Amino acid sequence: MYKFQVNNKVLFSLFFVSVALVLFSSSVIVFPNQAIAAGKFTINPKINLKKLNNPQKLQVVAYSTGQNKTKYLTGNDLNSNTATVTFQFNQKNDLVTAVHSDEYFVCAYDLNPQTNEMKSYSCIEGNLENPSGKNRVDIGSGPVVTLSTGPFKPVNGAEIKNPTIVVWIKNLAGKKHLKDIKAVAMIKGEFKSKIIDARKMLEKSKDNTPEIGPIRMGDLFFACVSANVLKPVEGTECEHRVTQHTGHIHNIVARHD
Helix, strand or coil, rough: CCCCEEECCCEEEEEEEEEEEEEEECECCCCCCCCCCCEEEEEEEEEECCCCCCCCCCCEEEECCCCCEEEEEHEEEEEEEEEEEEEEEEECCCEECCCCCCCEEEEEECCCEEEEEEEEEEEEEECCCCCCCEEEEEECCCCEEEEEEECECCCCCCECCCEEEEEECCCCCCCCCCCEEEEEECCCEEEEHHHCCCCCCCCCCCCCCCCCCCEECCCEEEEECHHHHHHCCCCCCEEEECCCCCCCCEEEECCCC
């Protein structure tokens, strides 16, 4: 989920009750009985291809526990009505340990095989039911609900140039031993992330816009934060929004408990 070079900036502001992180945005076929290694878990999206018109290339992305993964499907991968992918994640890393109900997201992008530009997308935000095993999720099917876009959705809105995604992380006041937090923004399969040192007030970075076409009104973007310090509640929390204007700033609250 062409490249234009843009000047991107990352701005981090720490307040008593909230943190704002500014991020400029822009793999493996599953075997049903495959064992999962100790210390690992998987997210297994089953992608419904029935409503796609002869798909030639899919980009599938997933995020969980501070880790982002990407898988491309082509050829024989897309010859049936469904495509199934496995994303394997570490249960524990330097930032966070996965627990039940930690949040994650998965998106699938139907791409033009010649231009690599996105034709449509389907995404879902979910909770880990099995942080030490398999977590199955359906993509591209079902109704449009709060945590799922349902069938693949085309995007034909006006272009949004050089967008800034502002990720708000609230309610950190009173958190003892505040250490690193990872914040991630994703739009059109392009991940931008920063490890936040809570004692630093300024971070700077330069990145590229997504490779699968310009960002437009109607595109969906996600923001997630991962850290053990965010517990209790979830060690990883995600939120999503649809772009609704062509302005520069797009705010999202990734943690709001």
